[in-house]
Amino acid sequence: MAAALLALLIVTGLYLLVFYRVGAPWQSVERLQADPYLGRWIRSLHRFASDAMVIAVLLHAWRLFAQSRSWGPRALAWTSGVVLLAVLFISGWTGYVMVWDTFGAELAIGGARLFDALPVLSEPVRRIFAGDQAIPSAFFFINLFLHVALPLGAAAGLWIHLSRLARPTLLPPRPLLSAVFGALTALSIFFPTPLAPEASLLTVERHVPADLFFVFWLPWANALPPWLAWTGAVGTFGLALCIPLFLHRPRSGSWTPSVVDERHCTGCNQCPQDCPWDAITMIPREGGHGVQSALVARVNPLRCVSCGVCAGSCAPMGVGPPGQTGRDQVARVRETYGVADVNELRPVAICCEHAAPDYLAPLRARGAEVRRVSCAGNLHTSAIELTLRAGAPGVMVFTCPPRDCRGREGPKWLHERLFNDREAELQSRVDRSRVATVVMSVGDPEGVLDAWTAFAAHLQAHDTQIPSAFDDPLGAYCEPVPLENSR
Amino acid sequence: MRPAVWARPAAGLTVAAFGLIALRAGSLAPLRTSAVGESVLRLSWSARPERIEQCRRLTDAELAERPQHMRLRWECEGRFARYLLSVRVDGRIVASDTVRGGGLRNDRPMHLFREYALRPGERRLGVTLRRIDASVRLDSTGGQVAAGAAAADRETREAQERRVRRAEALPDSVSLDTVLVVPTGRVALVSYASGERKLVFRTGQ
Ligand code: HEM
Ligand code: SF4
Ligand code: SF4
Secondary structure: OHHHHHHHHHHHHHHHHHHOOOOOHHHHHHHHHOOOOOHHHHHHHHHHHHHHHHHHHHHHHHHHHHOOOOOHHHHHHHHHHHHHHHHHHHHHHHHHHHHOEHHHHHHHHHHHHHHHOOOOOOOOHHHHHOOOOOOOHHHHHHHHHHHHHHHHHHHHHHHHHOOOOOOOOOOOOHHHHHHHHHHHHHHHHHOOOOOOOEOOOOEOOOEEEEOHHHHOOHHHHHHOOHHHHHHHHHHHHHHHHHHHHHHOOOOOHHHOOOEEOOOOOOOOOOHHHHOOOOOEEEEEOOOOOOOOOOEEEEEOOOOOOOOOHHHHHOOOOOEEOOOOOHHHHHHHHHHHHHHOOHHHOOOEEEEEOOOOHHHHHHHHHOOOEEEEEOOHHHOOHHHHHHHHHOOOOOEEEEEOOHHHOOOOOHHHHHHHHHHOOOOOOOOOOOOHHHEEEEEOOOOOHHHHHHHHHHHHHHHHHOOOOOOHHHOOHHHHOOOOOOOOOOO | OOOOOOHHHHHHHHHHHHHHHHHHHHHOEEEEOOOOOOEEEEEEEEEEOOEEEEEEEOOHHHHHHOOHHHOOOEEEEEEEOOEEEEEEEOOEEEEEEEEOOOOOOOOOOEEEEEEEEEOOEEEEEEEEEEEOOOOOOOOOOOOOOOOOHHHHHHHHHHHHHHHHHHHHEOOOEEEEEEEEEEOOOEEEEEEEEOOOOEEEEEEOO
16 A cells, blocks of 8 residues: 555646746745645645555554564565654654645754754754745755655665565555545545645744644654754664564574475476565576475575475475475374274364464354464465365365465465466365365454355255275375485 | 345445545644644854964974975964854843854854744844954964065965954854844744854845
């Protein structure tokens, strides 16, 4: 959403720029405001969209913080995001100063007060706003330059922000995008933002109409000594930058980067296509273990976030974070069904570890055999097939909402592998009516549980039997090969 | 019990409507400014403090030892004067402190920006800036009168430069004492007019 709003801001901003005059800033905005057909509501849209962008960016940052998606290979995205946020706030500051109404003057004076606390200029900038001389148009020019350059810089900075991601999702789902843009446009047309009076430096304003999304900090900055305000600002910025350090985990256990077992890699080039972090490349095979492909996959541990999505993409099960590979999953299925009483097998609910845990008990209460997987995209289709062949009447996979997947593309790739023959696809011999996926959304518990109940009822109605051909399900599918890291 | 079919869209619309109301309210919220009072006395100026220096006239021999580009007949050492700023409102002293030139060595102009709260109404305002350090005049002992037209010319030029510098600097004392009606919400601005070498007064009426 943030990127879409940034685009909207750039487009509306370009329109406003055509009318802006550094020699008569407030008067040029007044002229725009007087145009009821376009000027007034585009100005309002620019303002409300910038507020919406602050909200969108803060929600985006909060979500990634809450999901602990900030450290390791993601640290670059995090730190560049913090810089983008700072740029957003500074752009807002320059934007409001541009209007040169009472709020703009208050911001300019607040900024000058902070700036004067730095040992940069011997003449206080605050004197420009004393009222004994006209404000130099160079001031408005520099301000305008910053207001145009910073958002364009932010658009370029997005490139760094997204540089470690494959296929970044820039736009929200179309209904959400239309709803947000439509609502902001309606708000701008029916309740446009008024224009405050022109700044008068020899008049004392006790209150100004302020945009709290951008200047929530101003009352503190005004109340505190400038050095303390600076300490607060720099401290908050530094702390935000350092969050990846605080949340950092040792790269062991479930955070171990993925590895390729070159003995199994057939060089099919699927995992590099599926990895959401572009962490896998194909390189010429060295030496070789017998008759093998010319190329072999190689994981860059500095880019790998251990999401496990590659494990689900590899038909010969030769890649994945240790403990999460297809082979590990198949081995666990064997272990489970090796001790299960086949006559009592229940339908299986495979839940993403991150999807709402509150559902697990209700699912068990509805007769589900609940199992967990690190990410829906990590689930190997062979594990599903083997579960069915072992006698489970059906398998339903519970995923996170696709936009909320910590593996970024888990639900998408799972769906493609199950129903659209993407490598490593669920084999055509498997009865698709016994396999389903459902989004485990937090806001719709009834919907989720209903989906399960309907699935279970469907399985019962179709009286799915254990296939007689698989009286030895454990040996039926693949030869157990111990997973060793080849390097 | 299951929520009705329309409950979700209705909840969505309500949340969206409240969201928009909050967005607009947050975007146009009244914010208390940094104004120090209902009305304000503002002092703002840039003025060059006087230079307090001890000068010595160099001999021809001393002058000849200096590199070509550093040959000044008068060699001066010193610093810039400090001033006592005092501000009175209705006879009450609201500020009395030492002010000096800007920069790390105080060799830049004195840039001053101060604000004091004023109660609106008829007020007697007094602002005084008085030099603290005593000035020292030229000490012409020790040197010799230079011979030749070029040397005399240089000496005149140097003397002229020193005079200009002194004329541009703040006088020993400047003050402004006036009674005025300060309207609510106005700034009474005192600045220094360097041409007239005095403090001047402006209101925002
Ligand atoms: C101008 C503001 C910003 C825009 C337009 C923006 C946009 C984006 C986009 C489009 C993605 C890719 C999402 C995906 O496809 O999965 C992303 C990822 C990311 N963003 Fe931002 N972002 C902004 C600010 C921030 C801020 C302020 C932070 C945090 C302080 C942040 C942290 C991250 C992180 C850590 C990722 C990577 C997520 C991952 O690898 O799992 N971003 N951002
Ligand atoms: S998906 Fe498996 S076989 Fe294909 S390139 Fe990757 S590791 Fe090799
Ligand atoms: S676990 Fe696999 S898919 Fe995920 S980032 Fe690492 S290499 Fe890419």
